[in-house]
Amino acid sequence: MEYFPAPLEALVEQFARLPGIGGKTAQRLAFHVLSLPEEDAQAFADAIVTAKRTVTYCPVCRNFTAGGLCPICSSPKRDNSVICVVADPRDVAAMERGREFNGKYHVLHGVISPMNHVGPDDIAIKPLLERVAQGGVEEVIMATNPDTEGEATAMYIARLLKPFEVKVTRLAYGIPVGGHLEFADDATLARALEGRREL
């Protein structure tokens, strides 16, 4: 493609690099940016740079934070004795929407997946064990997705947690099997939390 000016081609290429965005969509998005008022385009660019520069991982739970402890980890209202382990920051958002859970989180940033060459050391399992080893934790709720990899990851972590004599539970199968936590409705998530069982 050399039918558009180079800066436009460069923008199309940037959009096309995003996951799930094909060539035609990238073109459409780039054209849309050109149709924006200059201050809106600038605001979009600023949002990218600002998010990238300021958003980091919470040193305790590994969820996103704008620096220092995340709002949940630093909240005195949240129960320190329960840790809910999720695969992805989006799952924290899904749990929070349910308003049933008042403990803390731990974000693994992935699940064990030999098919995709993701081993136990590639996700945040070690920091979880360190948190539990520090004491004060009574229950760890495994809230990985109810699919094969999520199940396997939950079982794997449950086994590692055995020596710490902490209660390890799993979200009940209120969540449709094979589905994804991110898309569960609030009622289903609440019931899954309510019916959690010991591993």
Place this chain on the structure above:
Amino acid sequence: MEYFPAPLEALVEQFARLPGIGGKTAQRLAFHVLSLPEEDAQAFADAIVTAKRTVTYCPVCRNFTAGGLCPICSSPKRDNSVICVVADPRDVAAMERGREFNGKYHVLHGVISPMNHVGPDDIAIKPLLERVAQGGVEEVIMATNPDTEGEATAMYIARLLKPFEVKVTRLAYGIPVGGHLEFADDATLARALEGRREL
């Protein structure tokens, strides 16, 4: 949503403003940006600002240009006596991929669409008439999409061009009726150009 740090929420919101990008996709794209190396995120932001600042419309054909006349309008190798009228800059790219056409273009930036409150004055018809009035044009090829609005726009412009005694042609129906020029394959476009008929 207040489960993510404000700069991340702001970025999600920016993505969600793009046409055809829903909330879940916006989240996915924002997370992807956070996972990029800082220089890549900066390059993305720079591409937006640079494209917006430097890309304008060609004063002659209204296609995108990085300043001044577009490469096609300023090329001495292109035939000045034939103007191909398209609705969108993407259609210029589609025509150029076909490699059959060696004239100039005119980009309307839309079609007449009473349903969407787009009248003849909302698209670049007047600049086209001014170009033809300057003389030297022997043929105007109407290459709007072969759907109702594209047809109506072509007929409308053909009528306005009558006084200038210029040949006005329409792309042949090699293009599937009801389809969009942008998605036509090169061979179909070539045949459509070849079989154009006088309006």
